[in-house]
Amino acid sequence: MRLRTSIVAGAVALVLTGCGTPGDGTADGGVTGTVTVFAAASLTATFDRIGRDFEAAHPGSTVMFNFAGSSALATQITEGAPADVFASAAPRHLAAVATADGTPAVFVRNQLVIAVAAGNPEGVRSLSDLTRPGLKVALCAEQVPCGSAASRALDAAGVALTPVTLEADVRGALAKVRLGEVDAALVYRTDTRSTAPDVTAVEFPESAQAVNDYPIAVLADAPNPTAAHAFVAHVRSAQSRAVLAEAGFQAP
Amino acid sequence: MTLIAHPVRRSAGSRRPRGARRRGGGVPVALLLPALLGLAFLTLPLIGLLARTPWSTLPQRLAEPGVLAALRLSLLTATLATLLCLLLGVPLAWLLARVEFPGRRLVRALVTVPLVLPPVVGGVALLLVFGRRGLIGGWLDQTFGITLPFTTTGVVFAEAFVAMPFLVIAVEGALRGADRRYEEAAATLGAGRWTTFTHVTVPLVGPGLAAGAVLCWARALGEFGATITFAGNFPGRTQTMPLAVYLALETDVEAAIVLSLILLVVSVVILAGLRDRWISAP
Numbered sequence: 001m002r003l004r005t006s007i008v009a010g011a012v013a014l015v016l017t018g019c020g021t022p023g024d025g026t027a028d029g030g031v032t033g034t035v036t037v038f039a040a041a042s043l044t045a046t047f048d049r050i051g052r053d054f055e056a057a058h059p060g061s062t063v064m065f066n067f068a069g070s071s072a073l074a075t076q077i078t079e080g081a082p083a084d085v086f087a088s089a090a091p092r093h094l095a096a097v098a099t100a101d102g103t104p105a106v107f108v109r110n111q112l113v114i115a116v117a118a119g120n121p122e123g124v125r126s127l128s129d130l131t132r133p134g135l136k137v138a139l140c141a142e143q144v145p146c147g148s149a150a151s152r153a154l155d156a157a158g159v160a161l162t163p164v165t166l167e168a169d170v171r172g173a174l175a176k177v178r179l180g181e182v183d184a185a186l187v188y189r190t191d192t193r194s195t196a197p198d199v200t201a202v203e204f205p206e207s208a209q210a211v212n213d214y215p216i217a218v219l220a221d222a223p224n225p226t227a228a229h230a231f232v233a234h235v236r237s238a239q240s241r242a243v244l245a246e247a248g249f250q251a252p
Numbered sequence: 253m254t255l256i257a258h259p260v261r262r263s264a265g266s267r268r269p270r271g272a273r274r275r276g277g278g279v280p281v282a283l284l285l286p287a288l289l290g291l292a293f294l295t296l297p298l299i300g301l302l303a304r305t306p307w308s309t310l311p312q313r314l315a316e317p318g319v320l321a322a323l324r325l326s327l328l329t330a331t332l333a334t335l336l337c338l339l340l341g342v343p344l345a346w347l348l349a350r351v352e353f354p355g356r357r358l359v360r361a362l363v364t365v366p367l368v369l370p371p372v373v374g375g376v377a378l379l380l381v382f383g384r385r386g387l388i389g390g391w392l393d394q395t396f397g398i399t400l401p402f403t404t405t406g407v408v409f410a411e412a413f414v415a416m417p418f419l420v421i422a423v424e425g426a427l428r429g430a431d432r433r434y435e436e437a438a439a440t441l442g443a444g445r446w447t448t449f450t451h452v453t454v455p456l457v458g459p460g461l462a463a464g465a466v467l468c469w470a471r472a473l474g475e476f477g478a479t480i481t482f483a484g485n486f487p488g489r490t491q492t493m494p495l496a497v498y499l500a501l502e503t504d505v506e507a508a509i510v511l512s513l514i515l516l517v518v519s520v521v522i523l524a525g526l527r528d529r530w531i532s533a534p
Contacts, residue, residue, distance in 0.1 A: 069502070071501065071502045071503070072501075075501070075505065136402075138484070141485060141499050141502075143499045143500070143502035143503045144499075144502050163486070164401075164402040164484060164486065165402050165483075165484025165485055165486055165490070166484075166485050166486060166487075166491075167480070167484065167485060168480055168485060168495070168498055168499060168502075172480065172481070175376070175481070176484070179376070179379050179380070179383060179385065180383070180384055180385040181379060181383050181384055181385075181401050181402075
């Protein structure tokens with residue numbers, strides 16, 4: 001489990017406002033204390049930034065992140081990990097946990113692209129180019145969101161392709177492109193943005209058939225529900241939407 | 253004379269004179285209590301797994317084709333990795349224990365690098381050496397057309413890289429603890445270093461060697477990070493049981509538990525079988 005937190009900023013804020021316990025209802029309509037956010041690994045960079053913005057907007061609050069694969073996060077929450085908010089890369093993982101209120105809201109979407117080495121030396125232009133003999137392709141395994149999206153896109157394009165590996169997550173697929181072990185991989189557009197100069201993204205029309213919805217919700221057992229709701233509202237604000245769009249996410 | 257006075261191995265029964273146990277008193281609580289706590293700490297997670305096992309669906313899960321393929325691949329690659337480790341690791345352990353050379357301490361520290369390195373990083377390091385663009389891999393590919401990543405051989409490489417330190421450290425410890433007078437006696441009787449090694453040293457450190465090989469095999473069997481990074485994941489070719497378990501965990505926790513249990517039972521049965529046959533035999 002990886003915890004990311006702006007401890008220094010949080011500590012300074014706590015000292016300045018003199019309050020640290022969740023829900024003691026002082027500053028800012030009760031938004032104070034620590035809000036623990038479990039978020040899909042693909043949200044790491046954007047949520048770090050969104051978390052800092054939230055802390056700046058709500059002095060006295062600290063955002064703690066746990067970034068991992070959505071299914072691992074769902075398991076941790078089901079097994080009793082203390083979390084306030086869950087932002088998942090696929091609706092089914094959020095459906096597996098108990099949320100506080102009604103239907104979780106989809107806040108962003110992510111689409112697949114073909115990731116190739118910088119400058120696209122193999123001249124990949126479409127999904128069918130990936131079946132070229134001698135071309136090594138990495139896909140995600142069917143069990144993870146990027147893998148099921150990939151197989152939907154390949155089905156839509158009517159392309160049958162034999163990858164050399166079925167990676168356990170999108171980072172693994174991308175790492176093999178960056179190291180030059182495979183010539184192409186189907187990954188999310190946001191992943192190619194974050195590795196920009198090393199990897200070139202090739203857009204393809206069939207990716208519209210395999211869009212991934214990212215829902216977010218406050219959890220039923222949230223230790224700090226007030227701050228949790230404020231954080232979800234902050235993620236859906238115009239300011240955060242700009243951060244997410246800049247990283248390559250699409251609006252729902 | 254010492255050869256007769258110090259038998260190499262004695263059976264457990266003859267080790268202690270009769271009645272020694274009674275005279276020594278019971279097991280001290282200061283040892284028993286932490287020992288039992290240690291045992292509980294190691295076995296409770298296993299009990300947790302057993303408690304969550306869906307016993308009713310066990311036969312169907314076992315019959316799924318991917319499961320047996322992954323199990324077979326795991327057993328095959330772990331065994332080949334152990335053989336590779338024995339072939340390279342025992343001479344390395346001997347070198348570290350018996351030959352004085354400058355930088356020996358550094359070499360000894362280097363041997364433990366794969367233990368400290370997170371396995372995923374180990375896998376990346378293997379790619380940088382044996383990958384398509386790697387230091388050696390590029391040459392192998394161009395000269396012989398051999399590629400290691402995404403192959404079963406790649407799985408063996410990844411497992412051997414991570415598991416070899418266990419063998420080297422165990423065997424080196426056994427060599428350093430062994431009575432060197434046997435080797436000296438063999439040398440006085442005219443045996444060369446190779447003959448001494450094969451006829452005296454190896455039998456002398458037999459139990460240490462066996463323990464090291466078992467550790468090595470078990471570590472190779474459970475290997476995940478270096479394997480998926482270096483060899484990737486493809487059913488029947490590079491998907492070992494730990495990889496299958498990890499992916500099953502994405503969709504179906506119960507399936508993952510069943511797969512783990514199968515791996516566990518098979519390895520325990522094999523290790524217990526080996527122990528009876530070779531390790532504790534007089």
